[in-house]
Structure formats: structure tokens, C-alpha cells
Amino acid sequence: MPVAKGSTIDPERTRATIVHAATQVLYERGLDGIGVAELxxxxxxxxETLYRHFGTKDGLVHAVLDTRSDRVIHWLTDTVSSSGDRPADQLTALFRALQGWYDGREFRGCALINAAAQHHTDAVRAIAARHVERYLELLTGIAKQAGADDPHRLALQLLILAEGATVVADHHGSARAGELACRAALALLAAAERS
Amino acid sequence: MPVAKGSTIDPERTRATIVHAATQVLYERGLDGIGVAELxxxxxxxxETLYRHFGTKDGLVHAVLDTRSDRVIHWLTDTVSSSGDRPADQLTALFRALQGWYDGREFRGCALINAAAQHHTDAVRAIAARHVERYLELLTGIAKQAGADDPHRLALQLLILAEGATVVADHHGSARAGELACRAALALLAAAERS
DNA sequence: CTCAGATGGTACTGGTCGGTTCGATCCTGG
DNA sequence: CCAGGATCGAACCGACCAGTACCATCTGAG
Known part of the structure; x- marks a missing residue:
């Protein structure tokens, strides 16, 4: 069957489908944990289809990482924006969402950070760096809204907590990593708001 | 020159030398970023010497990771124990040491965490998990000495800060990651001591 | 001095992997 | 109905890599 069974010929859709499916497989197996053939x-x-759309395996990897970053940032942004105006509530919602992610069976740490550890190239590291940057922007927004005297400092500390919780949840298996990071975040927020 | 230039024949020493040198190269290039020949x-x-000592490349990797974990834990343990009795001073010393590590040109994140991201196998993940466990023990000691009402909770939060700072320092390049994590740690410590 | 063991150097092998090519088949716009 | 493009399946290639084998050479103990 040269063309997908019932689906119409639609390169854009094919590409999106590949990216979506590859995201899961590459996250589960690792970037080098599966060959192009098995993939x-x-x-x-x-x-042939894969190479026509992405040129190289690296091309696919970059596309996967880019869209994954987009999805994660949008997911967290939506979580925050749909939890009211109070920074404390926003942080609680954010860390609760993270905890839900940690609890999933397929959780394997942050895909972007993991990717950078696996493919230590400028391109992949740049994607990871941009992801962290956007993460930081989201947290900076919360810190500013809280009226912290140094919102960038607070945001960076919140970022440290979020990334740290992800690492600990991955390698310590503690189901409480998100919750404990949340408590710490709220404590820092309260301190920043007091001053 | 069949035997190392001036050095005596000493299998133990040879093995230790290989592990030591391989630790740096594998950290710099990644576990799969260099082949056995170039290594x-x-x-x-x-x-032949390498395979006689370690059996497989994985054998070498495991030996490298084990000794690296030992070195890191001892380094941090020494840093803490040589900074007096006050938990606040101990944490300050610990995060200052981490910040010094981050500032080094060769810094590439935590070698154990990175390794687990690269080789997602039971063996490597177990080494990483054990490393994190020992890290946690060190921090639990500090938390207990501080008289925290829930030392395990505080220790886990400190671990989150330490690991998070390492990730952020790697991917955000902030020279302040260690310092900011330290401030957050001291705030949590103070709160735990008050209660 | 001698011999066993440790090592270096080199060549080789079997397998895997990224990437290419080709022909056949099936959609879709005109 | 037809032409062009998208897709599949499979074969193929060159490179690389982990691991093995062999031998010459060196060290150190007795």
C-alpha cells in the first residue's frame, strides 16, 4: 500500500503524524536507542518518506524537539493562565501539573534536557537552551505579578525548583518531588512578596 | 613500546589510570560520542588491555560511573564536613563548591544524570539512582543536624535545589545558579529551624 | 639470566546503522 | 480519464564500531 490506507495524500499531515509518533518513540527509547529502520x-x-520530509535523522530529531518544546510550554502556559490571578495559585497549579506528569508510567525526565545530554551538539543544545529560556519567561511573568523586588532572581529560583523536581522524580522516584518543590516555591514566593 | 613507557607493570595501576582518563573523555564527549578505538x-x-580489564565498553562505562559517583560524593562530603557544625555554613559551602564546578570550562552537567539519559539501561540507571541516594543522605544529615521537624522532606527539597541548579547552570549558563539555589536553601533551612 | 605475565600495535570480522535508489502502487487535481 | 506527485517495500551501499586474535616487546620476580 504505497499511500496510507484510507488517508488522503497530504504531505503536511504526513509530516505532522511522523513528528507526533516519533516524539513518543524517541522519548521512550532515546535519540540513539532506535535506528531509522525500526523507527x-x-x-x-x-x-524514503521520512528522508523526503526531514532530510536526515537529525532533521527529524530537531523537528521533534522543537514541537515538543512548543507543546510543553503551551501546556504549562495554559495551566498557569487558567488558574486565576494569584501567583500562589498559579505556582500550585504548575507544580501539580508537573507532579501529574511525573506520576505517568512513561515519564522519563525532561525530553529536551535529556536530548541535550544525548546529542551534545550546538543545534540540540540551542533547542534545549531556548526551551529553558521560555520556561524562565513563564516563571518571570508569575514573579513579576507577585510584585517581587527582584522578579528575575525569583524566577530563576523557581526554574531551579521545577527542573530539580523533574530530575529527582526521574531518578529518585519520589512521588512527592512535585509537591515538595511546590512548597519550597510557595515559601520563596511568600518571602519575596513580604519584602 | 608494549609496556607503558617508564611505568612498572602494575595491572591495578593500569586499570585505575584507564578509569581516570576515560572519566574525563567520556564526560566531555558523551558515552557514545567516542568509539573504543579513539578512546x-x-x-x-x-x-586488548582495555578489554582485558573491563570486558566490554559497558564494563568500562560502569567502572567510570561508579568511581565518578564516589569522587563526587566524597568531594561534597569533605566540603560539608570541613565547614563547621552550623547547617547554614555547611549548605553555603556546598553550594559554593557547586558554583565553582559550574564555572569551570569543562562543566557539562552531572555526569551521572547525563549518563542515565544516554544509556537508559537498568545498570546505568541503578548507578545514577544510587548516586542520588547518597547525595540525599548527605543532605539528610545536614537537615537532621538543623533539627528540622521533617528532615527527610527538607533534604529532598535541598536535593531538588542542588540538581536543579546543576541543570540550570548547564543550560542557562547562569553563573548565579549555585548562589540562587543557596539562598533558597538557606531560606528553607531557616523556615524549618523556626518551626 | 630467564620466564611468565602485562602491554602495544595492527589487522581482521561480523554486525549495525544512516542514507540512497528503484520500481510499483495509489491518491488527487484537472 | 490522465498525469503528477506521494507513498511503500525492499534491496543496496559505505562507513563505522565493538570485539577478537596474533605477535613482538617489555617488565619484574625468582
Missing amino acids: CARLGVSK | CARLGVSK
């Missing part, structure tokens, strides 16, 4: 088999796509 | 060339060792 294509999993995705139900021929190698 | 041996860098170490000034023949492949």
Missing part, C-alpha cells in the same frame, strides 16, 4: 516500522512509514 | 588512542592504551 520507520514503528511509525508505519517508509524510509 | 584507547586518547588513553594511550591498546584495545
Whole structure:
């Protein structure tokens, strides 16, 4: 069956489908933990199609990481923006969302940070750095809204807590990592608001 | 020159030398970023010697990670124990040491965490988990000495800060990650001591 | 002095992996 | 109905890599 069974020919959709499916597989197995052949088999796509859309395996990896970063940032942004105006509530919602992620069976740490550890190249590290930057912007917004005297400092501390909780949840398996990071975050927030 | 230039034949020493040199190279290049052939060339060792000592490349990797974990834990333990009895001073010394590490040109994040991201196998993950566990023990000692009502909770939060600072320092390049994590740690410590 | 063991150097192997190519088949716009 | 593009499946290639084998050479103990 040269063309996807019932689906119409639509390169954009094919590409999006590949990216979406590859995101899961590459997160689960690691960037180098699966070859292009097996990857294509999993995705139900021929190698030629994959290479026509992404050029190289690295091309696919970059596309996957870019869209993953987008999805994560949007997910967290939505979580925060739909939890009211109070910074404390926003942080609680954010860390609660993270905790839910940690509790999932497929949790394997932050895909972007992991990717940078695996492919220590400028391109991948740049994607990871940009992801962290956007994460920081989100937290800076909360810190500013809280009226912290040094919102950038507070935001960076919140970022440290969020990333640290992710690492600890991954390697210590503590189901409380998100909750404990949340408590710490609220304590820092309260201190910043008092001054 | 079949035997190392001036050095005596001493398998134990040879093994230790290989582990020491490989630790740096594998940290810098990544576990899969260098082949056995090039690795041996860098170490000034023949492949046969390497395989006689470690069996497989994985064997070398495990030995490297084990000793690296030992070194890091001892380094931090010494840093803490040589900074007096007050928990606040101990934490300050610990995070100051971390900040010094972050500032080094060769800094690439935590080697153990990175390794687990690269080789997502039971063996490597177990080494990383054990490393985190020992890290936590060190911090639990400080938390207990501080008289925290829930030392395990405080220790886990300190661990989150330490690991988070390492990640942020790696991917955000902030020279302040260690300092800001330290401030947050001291705030949590003070709160725990008050109650 | 001699011999066993440790080591270096080199060549080789079997397998895997990224990437290419080709022909056949199926959609879709005109 | 037809032409062009998208896709599949499979074969293929060159490179690289982990691991093995062999031998010459060196060290150190007795």
C-alpha cells in the first residue's frame, strides 16, 4: 500500500503524524536507542518518506524537539493562565501539573534536557537552551505579578525548583518531588512578596 | 613500546589510570560520542588491555560511573564536613563548591544524570539512582543536624535545589545558579529551624 | 639470566546503522 | 480519464564500531 490506507495524500499531515509518533518513540527509547529502520516500522512509514520530509535523522530529531518544546510550554502556559490571578495559585497549579506528569508510567525526565545530554551538539543544545529560556519567561511573568523586588532572581529560583523536581522524580522516584518543590516555591514566593 | 613507557607493570595501576582518563573523555564527549578505538588512542592504551580489564565498553562505562559517583560524593562530603557544625555554613559551602564546578570550562552537567539519559539501561540507571541516594543522605544529615521537624522532606527539597541548579547552570549558563539555589536553601533551612 | 605475565600495535570480522535508489502502487487535481 | 506527485517495500551501499586474535616487546620476580 504505497499511500496510507484510507488517508488522503497530504504531505503536511504526513509530516505532522511522523513528528507526533516519533516524539513518543524517541522519548521512550532515546535519540540513539532506535535506528531509522525500526523507527520507520514503528511509525508505519517508509524510509524514503521520512528522508523526503526531514532530510536526515537529525532533521527529524530537531523537528521533534522543537514541537515538543512548543507543546510543553503551551501546556504549562495554559495551566498557569487558567488558574486565576494569584501567583500562589498559579505556582500550585504548575507544580501539580508537573507532579501529574511525573506520576505517568512513561515519564522519563525532561525530553529536551535529556536530548541535550544525548546529542551534545550546538543545534540540540540551542533547542534545549531556548526551551529553558521560555520556561524562565513563564516563571518571570508569575514573579513579576507577585510584585517581587527582584522578579528575575525569583524566577530563576523557581526554574531551579521545577527542573530539580523533574530530575529527582526521574531518578529518585519520589512521588512527592512535585509537591515538595511546590512548597519550597510557595515559601520563596511568600518571602519575596513580604519584602 | 608494549609496556607503558617508564611505568612498572602494575595491572591495578593500569586499570585505575584507564578509569581516570576515560572519566574525563567520556564526560566531555558523551558515552557514545567516542568509539573504543579513539578512546584507547586518547588513553594511550591498546584495545586488548582495555578489554582485558573491563570486558566490554559497558564494563568500562560502569567502572567510570561508579568511581565518578564516589569522587563526587566524597568531594561534597569533605566540603560539608570541613565547614563547621552550623547547617547554614555547611549548605553555603556546598553550594559554593557547586558554583565553582559550574564555572569551570569543562562543566557539562552531572555526569551521572547525563549518563542515565544516554544509556537508559537498568545498570546505568541503578548507578545514577544510587548516586542520588547518597547525595540525599548527605543532605539528610545536614537537615537532621538543623533539627528540622521533617528532615527527610527538607533534604529532598535541598536535593531538588542542588540538581536543579546543576541543570540550570548547564543550560542557562547562569553563573548565579549555585548562589540562587543557596539562598533558597538557606531560606528553607531557616523556615524549618523556626518551626 | 630467564620466564611468565602485562602491554602495544595492527589487522581482521561480523554486525549495525544512516542514507540512497528503484520500481510499483495509489491518491488527487484537472 | 490522465498525469503528477506521494507513498511503500525492499534491496543496496559505505562507513563505522565493538570485539577478537596474533605477535613482538617489555617488565619484574625468582
